[in-house]
Amino acid sequence: MRLSIDLLALIQARESIGAPIANVKLSKAEPKPRTRVERELVDGGSVVITGAETNEISGKAGLLAIGETQITLHIYLPHVGRDDLLSINPPKPSYHFSDNCPTLEQMMRDGKYNRYVATHSPDGEFRVKPKDLETGKWEDEEILSSIPPCRNCLKDIDYDGYANATRVQKTDIFLNFSLDRFFEECRSIFRCLPLYTPETFPGPNYTKDFAKISIDLRTRKGWQCECCGGNFSDMRGLLHTHHIDGNRGNNRPTNLLALCVECHSNQPLHGHMRVSREDLRKVEDARQRAGQKIVCSRCEKYRRQI
Numbered sequence: 001m002r003l004s005i006d007l008l009a010l011i012q013a014r015e016s017i018g019a020p021i022a023n024v025k026l027s028k029a030e031p032k033p034r035t036r037v038e039r040e041l042v043d044g045g046s047v048v049i050t051g052a053e054t055n056e057i058s059g060k061a062g063l064l065a066i067g068e069t070q071i072t073l074h075i076y077l078p079h080v081g082r083d084d085l086l087s088i089n090p091p092k093p094s095y096h097f098s099d100n101c102p103t104l105e106q107m108m109r110d111g112k113y114n115r116y117v118a119t120h121s122p123d124g125e126f127r128v129k130p131k132d133l134e135t136g137k138w139e140d141e142e143i144l145s146s147i148p149p150c151r152n153c154l155k156d157i158d159y160d161g162y163a164n165a166t167r168v169q170k171t172d173i174f175l176n177f178s179l180d181r182f183f184e185e186c187r188s189i190f191r192c193l194p195l196y197t198p199e200t201f202p203g204p205n206y207t208k209d210f211a212k213i214s215i216d217l218r219t220r221k222g223w224q225c226e227c228c229g230g231n232f233s234d235m236r237g238l239l240h241t242h243h244i245d246g247n248r249g250n251n252r253p254t255n256l257l258a259l260c261v262e263c264h265s266n267q268p269l270h271g272h273m274r275v276s277r278e279d280l281r282k283v284e285d286a287r288q289r290a291g292q293k294i295v296c297s298r299c300e301k302y303r304r305q306i
Contacts, residue, residue, distance in 0.1 A: 037118075038067040046119040046127050048076060054113050059099030061189050061210035062157065066118055070183060070190050072097050073104065073116040074126050074147060077138050082130035085145040092145065095119070095126060097182065098153035100208060122180035149177045157212045160219070185215055187237030188261070206248050213251050214241040218258045227263035228296035230286035238282060240264045260286070266299040 037056050040047045049057065056066050057073070064071050074095040078085070085092065096104055096116075107113050117127055125144040132139060151174060154162040159182070160173045189211055207213075218241065223233040232239040242257045243250060246269050262283045265273035275283070284294045 035067065038069055041066055041069055041071065041118055041120055045121040046117055048117050049073075049114060054116075057118065059208060061206035061214070062099050062208045063186060063189070063211045064097055064099050064118075065190070068190060069120050070097075070186060071118045071120050072126075072179070073118055074128070075115050076117040076127065077115060077129050077131070079131055080128075081133045082139065082143065085128060085130050085143060085147075088146075092147045094148055094150035094153075095179075096150045096153050097179075098150075098156040100156045101150060101153045102156075103150060103152050122183045124179050149174065149179070158216065181236070184235075184237040185218070186211060188240040189214060207251060210241075210248070210251065213256070217241055217253075217256055221258040224258070224290070225260040225263055225286075226257050227259050227298050228283075228287055229290055229292040230260050230283060231290040232260060232286050235282055235286060238279060238286070242267060263296055263299055266296075 035056060037047055037049070037053050057071070058065055060068075060070070064073060072095045075093045078093045080092060094103075098104075104113070107115070119126060124146055126147050127142050128145050128147075129138045129140075129142055131137070151170075154170075154173065154177065158164075159177070162170055162173050165173060189206070218236070218239050222231070223236060223239055224231050225239060238261045240259050240261060242259045242264050244255050244257060247255070259267070260283050261273070261279055262275050264270060265275050287294055287296070
């Protein structure tokens with residue numbers, strides 16, 4: 001939100017007493033990870049989950065998370081040799097990102113859930129230990145392997161229409177899936193999670209399928225803000241899904257809007273949202289590229305009304 005304040009009198013007062021200009025550095029306050037597992041995950045990019053620590057894995061809007069950090073899960077000790085793990089297209093274990101994935105549910109029922117490693121890294125490289133197929137033992141040395149996404153997760157999230165796509169289309173979506181792009185698309189969901197305290201929370205929490213609903217809505221809108229008209233195809237994390245009535249559990253199409261981060265922050269009950277200078281600059285660039293005004297006229301009109 002752009003502020004227009006006349007500071008001339010203050011400047012003149014400072015100059016009259018010869019006071020120097022203070023060098024103040026502002027930094028964005030980030031929420032601190034709350035547990036050892038989340039701290040290790042944020043600092044190192046991945047963490048081996050064992051025993052009771054698997055209880056820290058939760059679902060956020062249908063996506064896997066630890067605390068407020070979005071994660072993927074993959075098997076740390078796969079029954080796959082080094083050569084296959086380092087090859088381009090061998091059969092490999094998949095990584096998971098959907099909280100409702102039937103594969104993960106089966107692994108949990110089988111008591112094998114603690115074979116997974118939690119990762120928050122968009123580069124698609126995952127820590128694994130290869131198996132020596134002759135001895136049947138896993139090697140001591142970790143390697144990084146480019147493993148593919150889980151098809152069940154793609155289907156559950158219905159990413160890019162995967163659930164109802166043809167076989168050829170599914171293969172194309174699978175092969176072209178970008179974890180970096182997916183994390184960027186879902187960044188808005190996670191950055192909105194801690195906006196409210198228990199006292200100010202406006203309604204029920206996100207439903208388990210909200211990630212799917214959010215991505216589908218923004219895709220149908222062409223990644224364009226319905227308020228300012230800016231196009232965020234290249235900055236998808238800056239386009240949010242807004243619940244008009246403030247109830248996060250109300251996902252009726254008439255209650256949802258695709259809004260950029262600044263327009264979203266200007267909505268009623270969204271005073272907790274803060275837009276960094278860097279994100280504001282990106283929003284303005286997106287508006288200019290779409291041929292729109294730098295300042296959203298609808299938000300300006302709303303602010304004048306209040």
